[in-house]
Amino acid sequence: MRKSGSASAAIRNVSQTSVGRCPICGSVSVFLLTDKDNPRWGYRCIRCRSVGRNRHVALVLAEALGAASLAEVRRRGLQRDVYIAAASGYLLKGLAVGMPRLRTSEFMPGVKPGDVLPDGHSTCQDLHDLTYEDESQDFVVTEDVLEHVRHPSTCFAEIRRVLRPGGQHIFTVPYSHDRPTVQRVDTSGPTDVLLMEEEWHGDSIRDRVLAYRNFGYDIFDQLRQHGFETELKLPSISTRRAGVYDSAVFVATKAE
């Protein structure tokens, strides 16, 4: 897990501190830059501790649900079916595991997909082969997951299957505008074959997970081939009030 930096670092970077409403916890909060080399990770909400990437995803999801924050969605209750491919994390400090019409999951090797996990609500799910019914979800949310799956094309097809027409896959992945996808591992056979130096990302469940690829601009073509129209949400002056500065959120809409 990348370090968030220290309080003293935040004080040194105080000129880049901002105040606004957090789209996760819903509080009027201060967003402190605790790691200026990595603002995607370094801007912490002092109330819920979320970072900018979490808040950007939350902002897009909350707006799609007609609310200013996930905490507001939680108070009102969900009117749409939302599947978040995680069983913990900052989005679930705004929403709540177990709330009606919210599905949450974690991939657990050795656990049968569909089986309920120890939290009593989430299930084991493999994005290559979800146990959910066709057209059962209005939103699917994945936050930095698809760089770690062996076959993203299979996952996009599976996410499309479970979305209703007009439904949206809201997601983040490490992404560069200026080059095509870099495949780091050959996954065409039954076992992984490294094509370049291993890149590991921190993970709260497994400690670290291998990055199979760094996505590039061809991701839009991949999504189009799977029947999605995709918009990339970038930070703007207005997202600064939500403590969002340096992230990109994909919104892939399943054609009606």
Ligand SMILES: [Zn+2]
């Ligand atoms: Zn917050």
